[in-house]
Amino acid sequence: MFLTRFRINTARLGSRNLLASPQHMHAAVMSSFAGALPSAENTSRVLWRLDRNSRAEVLLFMVSEERPDLTHLVEQAGWPTTAAWQTYDYKTFLDGLTIGTTWAFRLTANPVHNVRRTPNEPLKRTAHRTPRHQMGWLLKHQQDAGFRILETPAEQRRLPQGDEHQLIVRDERRHRFSKTEMITGMANQVPLVTVTFDGRLEVTDPVALRRTLTLGLGKAKAYGCGLMTLAQAG
CATH class of the missing domain: 3.30.70.1200 (Crispr-associated protein; domain 1)
Structure with a gap:
């Protein structure tokens, strides 16, 4: 690699x-x-x-x-x-990653979820719109991805709601481009919302984390999403 x-x-x-x-x-x-x-x-x-x-x-x-x-x-x-x-x-x-070590990380991702407006409507993939829901998306995936995002000490949290984790969301970008369907040959407009996460994590499963670092996390990997990198935590 x-x-x-x-x-x-x-x-x-x-x-x-x-x-x-x-x-x-x-x-x-x-x-x-x-x-x-x-x-x-x-x-x-x-x-x-x-x-x-x-x-x-x-x-x-x-x-x-x-x-x-x-x-x-x-x-x-x-x-x-x-x-x-x-x-x-x-x-x-990658081979040197071990359980319990802490790292600063950066990830650009496409935080999405599946929703339907009516019981009979098919599920539709939709982007999370708020920083809190975008953070929730990453927190939901952290265990399977081989890491745990560190919590913020209680005395450092900001009121009234506070920052529970050492994690920030920034640089949200919205794109829209045409994509041609392979079967029909028709071009569809594809929306893409990306955000960048910066934070600190602890390694919980080195094998799973190696998989995350090499195969990516989330959707839209072809369009610059999913790549997480680690750096020494200061």
Whole structure:
């Protein structure tokens, strides 16, 4: 497994096109792998995420089984003569995860649930709209994903409701794009709501957490969702 980091040059026209469209970014990411054929059913999963730390600092992270070649992204959206990308061996880090260790984490996800307005209406996938419900979505998935989000000490919680967990939700983004159905050939408008979670967690199941870090969490993985990364907790 490999973890790759690439800084996007936001001043370039090609960057603006990629940053405005999850579809275009997905295509650019998949073009980084010689073995990723669009028609191949056994193509390995590639996770990616954009970290928009500031207007001038946007980072692309990727997790993949195959080592990527981002030459085309450097030429389109980077600094061709002065900067490239960094790819790290991820397996060593994953193998070192142990129960009880704590980490800071970041995750961009598509928090959704299935609802129906009437008893006879089929279930419809709908995005959670409020930060509290979005947090609830992640808390619901934490056990199966191999971690526990740390609680906030009582004396540090804000009134009146307080922040029960060391978790924040930020950078909500709403996208809408056309997607062609394979069977009918018709194009449908697809809505996509993404949010970024920052917080602190404790490892409860290293095997499950390794699966989460390499296969992703939640829906819309092709569009920049599901990739969780860990860092030393300060």
